[in-house]
Amino acid sequence: MKDPSREPFNFGRDVFDRWARVAPARPALYLIRDAAHADIVGYGELARASDGLAARLAAAGITPGTRVLVVLGKAPEFWVTLLALNKLGAVPMPGTTQLRPADIRYRLEAAACRAAIVLPGIARTLTDPFFDQQLTFRFVTGGDEPAPAGWTPLDAWAPASGPPDGPVTSAGDPALIYFTSGTTGHPKMVVHTQAYTRAHRLTASYWLGLQEGMLHWNFSDTGWAKAAWSSVFAPWNVGATVVVDPLTGKFQPRAFLELLAGHPVESLCAAPTVYRFLVQEDLGRYRFPALRSAVSAGEPLNPEVIETFRRHTGLTVRDGYGQTETVVLVANPPGAPVKPGSMGKPAPGWTVAVIDEDGRELPPGEEGEVAVRVDHGRPEGLFAEYAADPEGTRRRFRGPWYLTGDRAQVDEDGYFWFVGRADDVIISAGYRIGPFEVESALLEHPAVAESAVVAHPDPLRGSVVKAFVVLAPGWRPGAELAAELQTHVRAITAPYKYPRLIEFVEELPKTISGKIRRVELRERGPQG
Template identity: 55%
Template sequence: MASAPSVEPNMRDYEETRRTFRWDVPEYYNFAVDTIGMWAADPARPGMVHVDHEGRERTITFAEFAQRSDRLASALRQHGIGPGDRVLVVLPRVPEWWEAILGIMKVGAISLPGTTLLRPRDLEYRINASGAKGIITDPEVAARVDEVAGSCPTLTVPIVVGGERDGWISYDAALAEAPADFEPVRTRSDDPCMLYFTSGTTAHPKMVLHTHASYPIGHVVTGRFWLDLRPGDLHWNLSDNGWAKAAWSSLFGPWSVGATLFIHDARGRFDAGQTLATLERYPITSFCAAPTIYRMLVLEDLAKFKPAALRSCVGAGEPLNPEVIETWREATGMTIRDGYGQTESAVLVANFPSVPVRVGAMGKPTPGFEVAIIDDEGRELPPGEEGHIGVRIKPGRPVGLFHGYYGDEALTNEVFAGEWYYTGDRARRDEDSYFWFVGRADDVILSAGYRISPFEVESALLEHPAVAEAAVVGSPDPIRGQIVKAFVVLVPGTETSPTLAQEIQDFTRKVTAPYKYPREIEFVAELPKTISGKIRRVELREREVARKGGGS
């Protein structure tokens, strides 16, 4: 078993930090100017180690990012982008993504990050819903934008990175022609800064609006306390740049504390073996990945895995199953520390380095946030009772919480109710204030009077040696209302059979409460997922409703 390097955590005493932590929010603040400018004062301080899709490596300093983003901001201003304008940024893991986000901040505009997997229809919706004036993207996505550009009247400043295209502004040419001296817009902390689209289950994606405080300053707690980073650390986050987790762990969290990003612009399908080899080759000290990634990594032969400098591993996006945490710990000596939050927030609940990890628990509330389990009327529930995860917003609203849903006042008012922000997730709290995830409010299965957490059943299924991945949903049933159905991906080389399905059902009955076992099992080659790696249970539920011809 590998031995993780020992480093004193930033948070040495959880309770003391909770008592003494205070948000520091000036009246005027701009992350690109104030924080990146501070690190850029040292011209040699590394901001990023970048490995491109062909394996070429280079180190980029904070000073270079400051200079390049100044150039971009100057170019944007020349082309009519100014305070409040919306600009989509749809790029793979190339340095221009970071330059673009910083440059947009400096000109006082609002960035809208998106994944390169967006199709023409997705792009059209995002451009028109936000009223975007500009887009910065690569030639492949630019071709998709051209398919719908005639239906996007607000889009007047299209910029292409890494190539030339008719009707588009060349990114490199624009920077070369822009004046080097740029005077950034002086932004207030409560001015709008970023818009993220987050998928709903029954409607178009919502637009989550963050200010210059709520994400850039809010993620100080993410970087300092959960990721446990400091100058000199090399942090690798596997998130796609289109997911808000990139803002968490590839931008604001690490750079707020002066850590260096490790960015590997790998293209194509995820390669678990290559990921382990990268951790062995580079002095990466901190690693962040979605649970799906860890589930694939533990299927590899970890007996000879010896990371070069790794001391901290975290997971986010959905809860990580206990058996995966145990397998990783046995092989590496490191415990994967879950963190919980949303596109709408910084990290809200987490397993912090100074707090003993209870495997399977979400952890404890983050300093700066008062998080509780509440009922429909906003009353706090006692330990052991399941309820809504709520974040207290009165008398003072925590900094790392979004401003609201852009263009949707009704939905904003729905989630900010009384003294609480309702996250839409459900959990329970134990006697020691550890939180235990149950599921999205619409994921919870109601079967014959029982409330069943899909995550608990999935965790039980994953303990079976033949199961690589599992997703559990409620399937309509005329007698029980819903039954538990499991979609199972088997370990490579395992053959499907009715006998195996029965064996897995019997196994689950023994591992968890008998009423939770999956009454139906369907073997599948893969599970539907979001770009961030979250299992799309909603898609599986809808498939079941369609198959059975109606709901309960």
């Protein structure tokens, strides 16, 4: 039998360049400048630019299999660079601009990576002699700053006369390395193949509902895997347009809403935190005439936030679920009934179940671990391995199942309901308590803008529920408000779930991908 992993395939040449031939003038990138202006980069222009950059990188010594750290933020050069490296068969390792030199050192050492393409401002921070010794290839692109000493400037936009030379990649060849967001430990290196890039056709069709020419805005840093999902491979698989915003730094809800209202964005994808901030604003002031789809991913979105957004926009935010290691696994597809707070139903082609510790599929209503069946063939949207960590890879598989590490339950209608990461579940006096349900209950109180719930050691109960609460504008912390929140939670969920401890904080610690770092909250002392 022919090995499908050896099938010739390359996303840049076989998918993107196909669209460039079919519709060269169609926008591949829609680059927002401000609330009224944007620049367009067509599929044809981007194909030629990526060919040119691939040729120049190959001439400089980047070869198939070369691992390349890429830290370019939302600079348009990110998309040219990713395509160029893909066409070469090199392996980009995207990272966020929030990475510090110590984070970058960890990634370079862990991956034995000797090449980097970064913004000039990032290059200027890498002053330790380690980087001179580690990096054989040091390139800067994007922005108006000059290249620091020792770094080579790259013109990402100079087109080539033809496709770059080099061997054709296979479906099973490495195409990307993403580092997990590290909520509980050091990030792992998730290796994805060329086949993973085309597997995001499922993400585009089943969850995002994208079609040719649609303008899709994924509000995400390019350094984490959600960008691969929603800012690159899903939209470009179906010939859609990637919207690139200029927003950086601390999230500003009003600036976000002004851009959304000022441009013909048809499809929006954002983290739950974004929607939680948006519903704190006066949404009635804004109109989004082109918007017809809104989705959320990263962590489940609370039902009360979904309802508030729907009331003001007419759109129901549709949750989707997957991991750095996968494409979309479970989602609420366009047009299907949504149960607010549910992750939805398994995507076509994936057998997803909730199982017990012995690998047995559990009936509706029972909590267990979310798992994917792999004994009938490994889905091409599933990661290849954790690089340099065979034991870590092995632990993610049990019998016929791939283990996600997330806990959930399924209802009688087949909808999945998230409980929490396996290491986030709180056991108090014998009761198992998922943090998400308590956090959702807290968010139903008008005083709460954000919350995170963790286990806190207790000599009698083993653990009790502790909530960290960020207040909405106009509310002041205090013992009286804490008691009111406790009463509120007891009134709308099982009494044993209420937070016996509440700490008011200015902000919650998050990973670079926006997920709450509950592990950091668990490690805090009694007063944070």
